[in-house]
Amino acid sequence: MERIMTRLGVHPRGFAVWSRLARGGVTLLALAVGLSAMTGGFPAIAAPLSSGPAASGIEHFAIVPSASSVTYRVGETFFEENRFNVAVGTTQSIQGDVFIDRANPGRSRVGPITIDISTFQSNSGRRDRAIRNRWLESSKYPTAQFTPSAVQGLPALYRDGQEVPVQVLGNLRVRDVTRPVAFTGTVKLAGDMLTGAVQTAILMTDFGFDPPAILGMLKAENQVRLELQFTAKRA
Numbered sequence: 001m002e003r004i005m006t007r008l009g010v011h012p013r014g015f016a017v018w019s020r021l022a023r024g025g026v027t028l029l030a031l032a033v034g035l036s037a038m039t040g041g042f043p044a045i046a047a048p049l050s051s052g053p054a055a056s057g058i059e060h061f062a063i064v065p066s067a068s069s070v071t072y073r074v075g076e077t078f079f080e081e082n083r084f085n086v087a088v089g090t091t092q093s094i095q096g097d098v099f100i101d102r103a104n105p106g107r108s109r110v111g112p113i114t115i116d117i118s119t120f121q122s123n124s125g126r127r128d129r130a131i132r133n134r135w136l137e138s139s140k141y142p143t144a145q146f147t148p149s150a151v152q153g154l155p156a157l158y159r160d161g162q163e164v165p166v167q168v169l170g171n172l173r174v175r176d177v178t179r180p181v182a183f184t185g186t187v188k189l190a191g192d193m194l195t196g197a198v199q200t201a202i203l204m205t206d207f208g209f210d211p212p213a214i215l216g217m218l219k220a221e222n223q224v225r226l227e228l229q230f231t232a233k234r235a
Helices: 002-007 012-024 125-135
Strands: 058-063 069-078 083-091 097-101 113-116 143-152 163-174 177-190 193-203 218-234
Touching (some): 083 125, 163 193, 177 218
Antiparallel strands (some): 058 097, 058 218, 069 218, 163 177, 193 218
């Protein structure tokens, strides 16, 4: 069994410690995740779209969950083994819409991006259950949401297939806490497909959680890295 867990990149000690953390009721924002993504939807374009019919020339793109993902990464140190590990969890339960104006990219908008944080999966089922049941309380707060407020770096002119560096500013809500965050990365519009990858780093304590620690055994880092890779198709 130890050989199998080692091939998966998880030390056997990690399973027992994460399980013990869950039983102890230690609270962790192990992904914020959402993340999210995080939320997802830290994609491509700019401030939230106002209510009402889309303006002339605006194209609607919908995120394709099966071709998109949100990933969290949290460092953890196992003192008895003097070993550092990165816990990684991923979900494809992402919903969101982007509205693009090819003639005037500055008019493009992105709506709120919602992530089902109860569906994050890592290489440890025990860790996943602990996250759902003890840390994120996803039975009570099943989703995280990122609401963009501005996008920096959009070009003045649209070029099909051009990769564009962007920084997406907005507010990330996890559980009942909302904080401003900024995602950086690239986006590309080619024909009827919009793709991109963005990422950010947040602190658990900024969202009202302390990183878990067991004296002499385990300590998790405060920082959580969130990554979104997305594909959106013209609706």
